[in-house]
Ligand SMILES: O=C(O)CCC(=O)C(=O)O
């Protein structure tokens with residue numbers, strides 16, 4: 081959509097029928113994907129599979145042992161000429177033949193019977209990938225790509241990582257893991273990074289793989305034995321190639337676009353002396369700047385920086401607001417203003433911990449497979465999102481109508497009067513799961529966004545507003561509210577925002593989009609413009 085397109089004409093797109101078609105309960109379609117929800121489900125499934133495989137392995141081992149002994153006993157008889165005419169007329173032959181079968185066969189039969197009793201287990205195991213889903217090579221590439229993204233955003237210390245310690249630019253305290261990546265793993269992540277054009281991470285991971293490689297892959301783990309194709313002998317070559325590509329892409333395309341990233345300066349020292357690599361960082365706040373500038377500011381905010389000047393922050397307030405009935409448990413809530421113009425606030429404890437847990441549990445069955453979604457519309461709508469999504473109507477689970485009432489009271493509007501307050505969207509992010517800078521109201525006239533965090537994210541995963549210069553760390557139960565429209569009823573592009581990659585923890589959010597209606601449509605604030613509306617602070 082062009083920026084000037086009146087938004088109201090899209091309202092007709094949101095019929096109830098379309099909405100409900102949109103939200104049919106999704107069956108989990110294998111392969112399952114890599115959101116944190118899917119991965120915890122995978123652990124449970126893997127446990128059940130392993131129990132069956134152990135039984136299978138025991139029974140197969142016995143059957144193999146019995147079969148081998150029985151066959152070698154037969155081979156002894158064959159060696160003695162059992163197949164010759166009249167063999168059994170010698171009493172010793174008759175004895176040996178009878179003994180072979182009479183003693184051996186019951187064992188053979190028993191072991192075969194035990195095998196056939198496993199048919200149900202076999203059935204379960206063989207239908208697992210079709211019915212329950214298993215991660216595929218594509219999923220592995222998604223997780224590896226997620227790791228590459230995490231390094232791109234948060235500058236992981238890769239030598240610490242090689243020793244199972246997570247240390248990044250946003251938190252210097254190491255978080256230990258129980259499994260360290262091998263040279264093969266670092267190589268896989270580095271290769272995934274290069275093939276996704278995350279070239280800064282590609283170079284670093286390949287270098288880390290090179291550092292870690294002892295020449296014979298002796299540190300490989302069992303799972304590496306299934307990875308026969310990964311060739312480490314040429315590892316220094318692929319590293320040097322990645323450095324070259326990095327510098328060439330940086331030289332031609334600059335450090336960052338939605339299709340690639342590099343460091344700000346080339347690795348090559350001569351190239352790095354060029355003037356263009358030593359420009360001062362600029363800051364654009366209060367208006368929408370270029371896409372590249374937005375990406376830079378998004379990245380800085382993801383790393384925890386606050387870009388707002390003191391002249392702005394000193395005018396912001398934090399207070400306790402009451403705007404609801406006790407019925408919906410909206411007491412005086414702590415409300416902190418992040419930005420006055422455009423208006424962005426946070427509200428604390430909008431849902432309780434147990435409600436959050438219930439919402440996560442109930443929506444899990446509606447989640448799609450996690451994937452990277454790319455919007456390929458105009459540049460204004462362009463974004464990438466890596467997460468699983470669930471769409472739900474109020475009637476789907478009992479807590480949603482309660483939540484809707486609570487949101488209405490918090491915002492001070494009646495969602496039922498709207499052309500349709502939109503269905504709820506729930507997102508669960510996985511390793512490095514993110515949502516690049518976008519605007520919520522480009523397709524639908526979403527007057528306001530009410531975003532509730534259902535989990536606390538210890539590291540990464542902030543929701544950030546590049547042109548406001550501020551961001552919020554997800555905290556279970558708290559909400560972020562902002563108004564997407566300007567006075568003329570057009571998307572206010574200063575409300576572009578993004579979700580930073582999750583570094584540590586699970587991130588679940590639920591979104592309610594509020595549409596405009598009533599007087600905002602019939603009595604426009606800017607006469608002559610039927611789409612005109614006001615989006616202003618409600619408190
Ligand atoms: O997950 C977040 O922090 C933001 C989600 C978002 O922007 C959206 O769903 O439109």
Ligand SMILES: [Fe+2]
Nearest residue numbers: 518519520577
């Ligand atoms: Fe959004």
